[in-house]
Amino acid sequence: MRSEMERDILKVLVTEEELKARVAEMGVELYEKFEGKNPLFLGVLKGSFVFVADLVRACQLKSDIEFIAVSSYANATSSSGRVKINYDLQQDITGRHLIIVEDILDSGNTLAFLKEYFMTKGAASITIVTLLDKPSRRQKAVYPDLAGFEVPDEFVVGYGLDYAQQYRNVPYIGVLKPEVYSHK
Ligand code: IMP
Ligand code: MG
Numbered sequence: 001m002r003s004e005m006e007r008d009i010l011k012v013l014v015t016e017e018e019l020k021a022r023v024a025e026m027g028v029e030l031y032e033k034f035e036g037k038n039p040l041f042l043g044v045l046k047g048s049f050v051f052v053a054d055l056v057r058a059c060q061l062k063s064d065i066e067f068i069a070v071s072s073y074a075n076a077t078s079s080s081g082r083v084k085i086n087y088d089l090q091q092d093i094t095g096r097h098l099i100i101v102e103d104i105l106d107s108g109n110t111l112a113f114l115k116e117y118f119m120t121k122g123a124a125s126i127t128i129v130t131l132l133d134k135p136s137r138r139q140k141a142v143y144p145d146l147a148g149f150e151v152p153d154e155f156v157v158g159y160g161l162d163y164a165q166q167y168r169n170v171p172y173i174g175v176l177k178p179e180v181y182s183h184k
Helices: 016-034 049-057 109-120 178-182
Strands: 009-014 040-045 064-071 084-087 097-105 125-133 146-150 173-176
Touching: 016 049, 016 097, 016 125, 016 146, 040 049, 040 109, 049 064, 049 097, 064 109, 097 109, 109 125, 173 178
Parallel strands: 040 064, 040 097, 097 125, 125 146
Antiparallel strands: 009 173, 064 084
C-alpha cells in the first residue's frame, strides 16, 4: 500500500539510492578540502535539515554545526527577493571557515543575502554547498561551490524540501501532481 504522501507524487527526480551515493561523494570532497581547518557547517533551515544530517555523517571532519532560519517573503512557489532572518546565529563566526548547506539554489536571493551577511560577521571563508541547483531561475550572480544535482525548472519536494510545509519527510526528490497545488 502506498503512503498518503506517495499518492501525491507525480514522478521521482532523484531516488534514495542516488541521493545516498552523491551525498557520500560530496562528503569526501569536503573532507579533502577542509581537513585540518575545523570548518563550521551552517545549515539553512528548514529545508536543509535532512541534507545536513546526512552530509555531516558522510564527512568525518572535526567541525561543528550551526543553523540559521530564513524566509523570503515568498508566495507559494517562488521567491520575492526579500529575505528575513527568523532564527539567527547562536555563536561568533569571526575567522571561521563556513560551509553553508542549502537544500536548493533557485533565484539565488537567499544565498546572496546570507553570503553578504556572513561576510559582515567576519567569516574567514564561505563555501556554498547545495543539494540541488536550479540554474534556470537565477536572479542573482550566486554559484554553488559544490552541488549535488542540477534540476529542471520544476517545483520539487522531499528530502527536506516542502510544499506548504509538507512533504519534507518524503525520502527522495519528487514532483507533486498538479492537483495537489490547485487544492491549496
Ligand atoms: P532562492 O532564494 O530563490 O534561491 O530560494 C531558496 C529557497 O526557496 C530554498 O532554500 C527553498 O526553501 C525554496 N525553494 C526554491 N525552489 C524550491 C523547490 O523547487 N521546492 C521547494 N522549495 C524550493
Ligand atoms: Mg530553504
